[in-house]
Amino acid sequence: MKSSEIKAMKDEGLKSKDLSLREEIFNLKMQNKAGTAENPLKIRTLKRDLARVKTEMSARANAPAAEGKGE
Numbered sequence: 001m002k003s004s005e006i007k008a009m010k011d012e013g014l015k016s017k018d019l020s021l022r023e024e025i026f027n028l029k030m031q032n033k034a035g036t037a038e039n040p041l042k043i044r045t046l047k048r049d050l051a052r053v054k055t056e057m058s059a060r061a062n063a064p065a066a067e068g069k070g071e
Helices: 003-008 011-034 042-069
Strands: none
Touching: 003 042, 011 042
16 A cells, blocks of 8 residues: 555545554464464554554644644
């Protein structure tokens, strides 16, 4: 997932994407431990996507606070 796609999402979409990525990472970790994972390296890309989503959520949460300080 590209960062431009993440920036285009609404707040509700970001929250749902956050939850779905967390669930998918958890499921892949369990499959990896059981030895049934088809692609264990997919966890790495999912973690990066999750970090991008969290970064955008944090930036949006801090944006109003930053705008108010300048005045």
